Amino acid sequence: MNPIVSAASVIAAGLSIGLAAIGPGIGQGSAAEQAVEGLARQPEAEGKIRGTLLLSLAFMESLTIYGLVVALCLLFANPFAG
C-alpha cells in the first residue's frame, strides 16, 4: 500500500475513535447524573430509572461505535489499499 495512504489511514483511524468518544462520554455522564438524582429523590422508581438509563446509555454508546467502525474499516478493510 502507498505509504502516504497507510500513514493517513492510521492517523485517521486514531482520530476517528478518539474524537468519537468525547461527545457520547459527556452525554452518558449527564444521563447518569440525572438518573442518580432521580433515584435519590424517589428510590421506589429504581426499576424504571435503571431501565431507561440503560436504554439511553446504549443509544449514546452507538455513536462512539460508529466512529470505531470507521477506524476498523480503515485499518482492516481499507478501500484505498493497493
Next chain:
Amino acid sequence: MFFSLAAVEVGTHLYWSFAGFTVHGQVLLVTWLVIATILAIAIAGTLKLEQIPKVLQNFVESVFEYVAGIAKDQIGEYEYRPWIPYVGTLFLFIFVANWYGALVPWKLIELPEGELAAPTNDINTTVALSLLTSVSYFYAGLSKKGLGFFARYISPTPIFLPINILEDFTKPLSLSFRLFGNILADEIVVSVLCLLVPLFIPLPVMVLGIFASSVQALVFSTLSAAYIGESLE
C-alpha cells in the same frame, strides 16, 4: 526465548457457494446452532403444558412475558399482540447469538478457513435483521393505513420531507451498525488483550462484553418495536 501463547491476524472467511451465491459458512454454522438451541428450549418447555408450571415451562413463560412487555411498551396495548412473535424472535436470536459468541470456546473447533464466532459480528447478519425491521414497519403502516401511510412523510410540516426520507435510510443503518460495531469491537478487544496479557486481564472485558451484548439485543428489539409502533399511530 519468547513463545507466543496467542496471535491476532486478519484471516479470511470460510466461503461456501451454492446456486450462484457465495456465503460465509462460519456464520451460517453458528446461526443454525443458535436456531436449534432456541427451538429446542421452546419445544421442550411447551410440550406438556401444566397449570402450575415446572422449571422449564416457568422459564419459557417468563421469557414470553418479558418479550410481550417490550412489545407492549413500545407499540401500545391495543395493537401489540400480532407483533410479539417478531419482536421476540429478534430479541431471542440476537441475545442467544451474542451469548454463544461470547461464552462457547470456539477455538477448539478448527475450520479450514476462518473461525467460528458470534454470527452478529458479520455485517451481513445485522443488515439482514435491520432490513427485516424496515420491511415490517412498512408493512405495519401500509396494512393499517393503506396508501395514507405515506402522509407521514410530510408531517409535521412539508419542510420535513427530506429529513423523513433520510430517516428511512438511517433507521436500518444505525440499527445494523450499532449491533455489528458492539459485537465486533468486543471480539477484537478480547483478542488483542489475549495477545498482550493472556492470563486474567481479558476477563473483565469479556464480562463487559456479555453484559453489553445482552443490552444490545434489548436495544435492537426495543427500537424495532418502537419503529413499528411509530408507523402504527
